[in-house]
Amino acid sequence: MLRYLNAFLWVCVCWFALWCSAPAQAGDEPFNGPANWGGTGLLETPTARVMPEGKFRVGFSQVDPYRRYYGAVSPLKGLELDGKVTEFLGVTANPNSSPDWEGYGNDKDKSFDLKHQFLAEGKYRPAVALGIMDPHGTRKFPSQYLVMSKQIYPFDFTLGFGNGRYGKNPLPAQGEGFRVEILSDPRSWLEDSQFFGGIEFAPSERFSFILEYSPIRYEKQTGDSAQAKYFQEPVPSKWNIGLRWKPVDWAEIDVSWQRGEQLGVNLSTSFDLGKPLVPIYDHPWREKPEFRSDPLAERLIRALYASGFRDIGIEASGDELRVEAANDRYFYTPAAVEVALRVLAQIVPPEFTTLRLTLTDRGIPLVALTALREDVCLFHQEKLTANQLYALSDGLKTDINETLAAEKHYRRYFDYGLKPEFQTFLNDPSGFFKYRAGVSGWLSLTPWRGGSFIAGLQGFPLNTVSSSNEPLSKPVRTDNVPYMEKNVSLSMLMAEQIRKFDGEIYGRLSAGMLEVQYGGIDGEIARPFLGGRLMLGLSGSVVKKRDEDDPLKFKEDDWKDTYTTAFVNARLNIPRLESAIDIKYGRFLAGDRGTRITLSRFFNGLELSAWYSWTDTDGFSDSHNRGYHDKGIAVTIPLRLFKGSDSRTVYKYSLSPWTRDVAQDIDHHTSLFDFIGRNTGIYLDKDWRN
Known part of the structure; x- marks a missing residue:
């Protein structure tokens, strides 16, 4: 020694x-x-x-x-x-020579x-x-x-x-x-x-x-x-x-x-993190000579659709040309605005001195920019930088709530999404690592502004999920194994309405089979403050458990007939650090009251998150839930990192214990904080400059 x-x-x-x-x-x-x-x-x-x-x-x-x-x-x-x-x-x-642990x-x-x-x-x-x-x-x-x-x-x-x-x-x-x-x-x-x-x-x-x-x-x-x-x-x-x-x-x-x-x-x-494996490049649009004699509106609609936009409306008001479109391709809103402005610069004749562009999502206006046609043309000719154009325009505005009355072209009534799935079930006595791998998908119909009917299906050809654990004293998630054991399931069948009110107040109401385990009614309101540095909102739900064997029925013999949640929500955005702090305070599914805090860090589209909860667990009689703090990590991965071209598609994966009932909430197809996302003043300014 x-x-x-x-x-x-x-x-x-x-x-x-x-x-x-x-x-x-x-x-x-x-x-x-x-x-x-x-x-x-x-x-x-x-x-x-x-x-x-x-x-x-x-x-x-x-x-x-x-x-x-x-x-x-x-x-x-x-x-x-x-x-x-x-x-x-x-x-x-x-432990204790229990036969339940033989497969561990x-x-x-x-x-x-x-x-x-x-x-x-x-x-x-x-x-x-x-x-x-x-x-x-x-x-x-x-x-x-x-x-x-x-x-x-x-x-x-x-x-x-x-x-x-x-x-x-x-x-x-x-x-x-x-x-x-x-x-x-x-x-x-x-x-x-x-x-x-x-x-x-x-x-x-x-x-x-x-x-x-x-x-x-x-x-x-x-x-x-x-x-x-x-x-x-x-x-x-x-x-x-x-x-x-x-x-x-x-x-x-x-x-x-x-x-x-x-x-x-x-x-x-x-x-x-956030570095594309394949460089992102979208070919700039160029109009073919044979189309240049077509009517102005037809040329604009064709060009915008080819550039990644849908739900396109064109309206002239004196010397101002108004264009409305849904961004269908670009992850960052300023990138979509820049592409659309370059299209307008190539087509709009000099008789229009002012251009107004509005971007929508599900028919809801999110962002608008007004600029002089001359400045837009100089920008397209690279005689003005993006920042110079932004300074000369009125900036990206979010306090808008009007849409054009003009007919919408290339209207997207139907939308769909597919997501590779890999879900883990860790630390069960019957085996430390259980998993299921497959794909989930959804199909939506949007017949009117902000309204959608959504159906989801998921299939797991590889599925090893099982458990020797029994549900705990107030099971809201510890009894989910029968749902997880199924190789094919109807993940959701619901109607959803999102509306934007004056004053940048957003509302959402969802009803139906909301997720794999629960169905009912779920509502939320939210509003950004201080240019988006702070978001505040309220949310709540009244739900029942779904029948494990019949996807269109509710469970009849559950320990509790209905479950209610009620939350005050807040998000503090920190643009300088590309970080956010989310706070959810209120009543969770099992009736425990308390707070869940989520920390997130953003890397060029990829987002890492971790959460931790503090709730009153005295209502649980079992030792596993009493005194427990729910915790977990999540990652949101944008498809654009692998595709070689821009995309709005993201995949979210999370990892947390499935064997606790503390601080649990239902899964939400849409969260208003995420629907608003970076479409706030502080982030739009930053993303434009970057």
């Missing part, structure tokens, strides 16, 4: 000597590869390095007896979040960590980060640490100090809620913590070598499921070595020798 301590002190002395004596190449790359658990680090220990903002990483690692499946993301500059599932090889999960296999643990690099590396100062590992639940791998890293290229030196996993003693489980000893009890954190560190040497951007000192006392980590079977004695060595290789920019392979006895492998891939 003394030999290891002397060696580590020698590393520390060298580290400080190099830090004080030499200039540095500031920055985290290329020393921001994944540690065993997926967060940026060496092998068993973290560094102060983080992934670049907007980077996402997924991977797999195995160092017996641990097998990990992980994902990590940097939603904001300097902040890194990672989540993982750890499988303890050879350690069977079977090896014990497994879910956990998440965060790291904030609050001081970036400078010429002479190191990068410094605070990390919080596994602060919630069973806390099998908890720690809080401070770590600093200094790059003297091609070397990167790290020294850290942490408790828990890296400390002298294990930390207790937490259950619901969070425990962070470095904040709640800094004295005990300081007394329990130990040093860790290492060196990474990168002679090339494609590969590097790692030497690491890990202070983990495996034999004392009694919260670790592997300890009792594998770590009765201290491990042979606290020194680890590894080779990190990047054969291509988006993939990494790590091979290591850890604890003096185990070969380790770590495979990962990373990519930039």
